Structures are given as structure tokens and as C-alpha cells.
Amino acid sequence: MSDVLEIVDLHAEIEGKEILKGINLRLEKGELHALMGPNGSGKSTLAHVIMGDKRYKITKGAIFFNGLDITNLNTDERSKLGLFLTFQNPIELSGVKLFTFLRTAYSVHFPNDNKTFQEFITFVQSKAKLLNMDTSLLSRNVNEGFSGGEKKKSEILQMALLKPKFAIVDEIDSGLDVDALEAVAKSLKETIYTEPKMGSLLITHYMRILKYLSPDKVHVLMNGKIVMSGDYGLALKIEEKGYEWIKEKN
Ligand SMILES: Nc1ncnc2c1ncn2[C@@H]1O[C@H](COP(=O)(O)OP(=O)(O)O)[C@@H](O)[C@H]1O
Numbered sequence: 524m525s526d527v528l529e530i531v532d533l534h535a536e537i538e539g540k541e542i543l544k545g546i547n548l549r550l551e552k553g554e555l556h557a558l559m560g561p562n563g564s565g566k567s568t569l570a571h572v573i574m575g576d577k578r579y580k581i582t583k584g585a586i587f588f589n590g591l592d593i594t595n596l597n598t599d600e601r602s603k604l605g606l607f608l609t610f611q612n613p614i615e616l617s618g619v620k621l622f623t624f625l626r627t628a629y630s631v632h633f634p635n636d637n638k639t640f641q642e643f644i645t646f647v648q649s650k651a652k653l654l655n656m657d658t659s660l661l662s663r664n665v666n667e668g669f670s671g672g673e674k675k676k677s678e679i680l681q682m683a684l685l686k687p688k689f690a691i692v693d694e695i696d697s698g699l700d701v702d703a704l705e706a707v708a709k710s711l712k713e714t715i716y717t718e719p720k721m722g723s724l725l726i727t728h729y730m731r732i733l734k735y736l737s738p739d740k741v742h743v744l745m746n747g748k749i750v751m752s753g754d755y756g757l758a759l760k761i762e763e764k765g766y767e768w769i770k771e772k773n
């Protein structure tokens with residue numbers, strides 16, 4: 524049976540303010556779903572809640588991973604099960620080299636993997652090259668002084684190494700110029716679609732990244748609820764008409 528991530532009637536609040544107001548979503552491994560919506564609709568909140576960010580309080584509903592209720596698991600446990608989130612604003616880690624960071628993350632995920640140091644270097648470099656990433660970034664501090672596109676690629680590289688079952692990709696297109704966007708989208712596609720395929724929830728405000736990735740489904744989040752779901756045609760319609768017309772129907 525294929526892996527399934529299922530969100531059932533999820534309500535969550537932060538500092539007493541309800542942000543998610545009953546989210547239902549089912550994502551199967553190998554599927555790419557896009558989650559679109561205006562700023563402030565709760566997209567990043569949903570991403571953080573799926574990963575178990577303790578700043579948010581779940582007041583109702585549940586999250587299941589292959590039928591297992593993970594609503595109360597901590598982030599580490601979710602990550603070991605195969606969930607991964609790329610951040611909208613990747614953090615800088617001064618004093619930590621990207622290579623060291625990746626090696627640590629990898630060994631936590633795959634404690635029984637017996638690659639030698641040299642084999643691990645070769646492995647990381649081959650993945651970086653596949654993503655058309657400048658391998659000199661590996662010996663620099665995580666994200667420090669990286670361009671927008673380089674930061675996003677370093678997130679994708681981490682994802683490519685850890686090979687999660689489900690990836691939640693939060694506005695990886697934000698702040699990128701057209702060329703960087705194309706490069707990042709292609710790297711993402713390579714990573715998501717290389718066998719075994721991941722399931723992914725691609726969060727975006729704009730249509731432009733979806734042109735490269737052709738999602739199986741598109742959902743629109745507004746004011747903490749999924750108000751419309753459809754196929755790629757829905758994303759095209761949003762590009763043409765914006766979000767107002769959807770608001771009017773609800
Ligand atoms: N730490 C916080 N304290 C209070 N409100 C917050 C906090 N973080 C997010 N919010 C509010 O939650 C709502 C949803 O934000 P967010 O999930 O970031 O939206 P999106 O990613 O769709 O732009 C916004 O109204 C935002 O102001």
C-alpha cells in the first residue's frame with residue numbers, strides 16, 4: 524500500500540487566535556498537490572502544524588501518517604517517519620558548514636548507513652551536481668551570504684539526501700528572479716520525481732512555479748479553510764483572475 528498523509532478536520536491556534544479552521548487533506552506518496560492562497564490565509568501555519576511546531580496549539584482534528592495518529596508526536600519523530608519541511612525563510616547558521624550540517628542530519632536519519640567519510644562526500648557532491656548547485660557552497664556556513672536561489676537549493680539538497688516520503692515545500696519560489704525560479708523548480712522536480720517518488724505539498728502564492736511541476740491537484744486555502752480544490756486548471760484560473768472571485772463565492 525502506498526504511503527498516505529491524512530489531515531482530518533484540523534483546527535489550530537496561535538496565541539489564542541484560531542488560524543486553521545477545519546482542514547481536510549489527503550496526500551498519497553507520488554502525488555504532488557499545490558496549496559495556494561492569499562497572504563495570511565494560514566499556509567505556513569498548516570506546514571508548521573504538520574511538522575509538529577509547538578508554537579501552535581491543535582484544538583480539534585488529527586493528522587495521520589499511514590493510519591498512525593501523529594498529532595502529538597514531536598518534530599524529530601515526524602521527521603524520522605519521513606516528513607520534511609523546507610522553510611519559507613531558511614535560517615543562517617554561522618559557524619556550521621553546510622557539509623557538516625548535511626552529514627549530521629543524514630546520520631541522525633540513517634544511523635545504520637555505513638558510508639565512509641569519503642563516500643559521503645562523493646554522495647553529496649553527486650546530488651549537488653544533479654541539482655546544478657555550486658559545490659563550493661558545501662564548505663560555507665549554512666545559508667550565510669547565500670543568494671535567494673542558493674538558499675532554496677541548499678534546502679532541496681537536504682531533502683534530496685534525506686529522501687523523505689512527504690515533503691512540504693513552503694513558498695520556495697518567494698524572492699527569486701525568473702532564472703533562479705526556473706533553476707530551483709527544476710531541482711525540486713528532479714528531487715520529487717526521482718524514484719522512489721515523494722508525496723509533496725507545494726505551497727505557493729503564485730502560479731509561476733507550478734508551470735514547471737504540473738501538480739496533480741490544486742487546493743485554495745482562505746481564512747484557514749480549504750475553500751476550493753481542483754486540477755491544474757484551477758491554478759491557471761487563479762493566475763488569470765486572482766483570488767477575489769473565490770472569496771465572493773464563500
Ligand atoms: N506568531 C504569531 N502570532 C500571532 N499570529 C500569527 C503568528 N504567526 C502567524 N500569525 C497569523 O496567522 C495568520 C496566518 O499566517 P501564515 O500561516 O503565515 O499565512 P500564509 O503563509 O498563508 O501567508 C496570519 O494572520 C498571521 O498574522
Ligand SMILES: [Mg+2]
Nearest residue numbers: 566567611694
Ligand atoms: Mg507563508
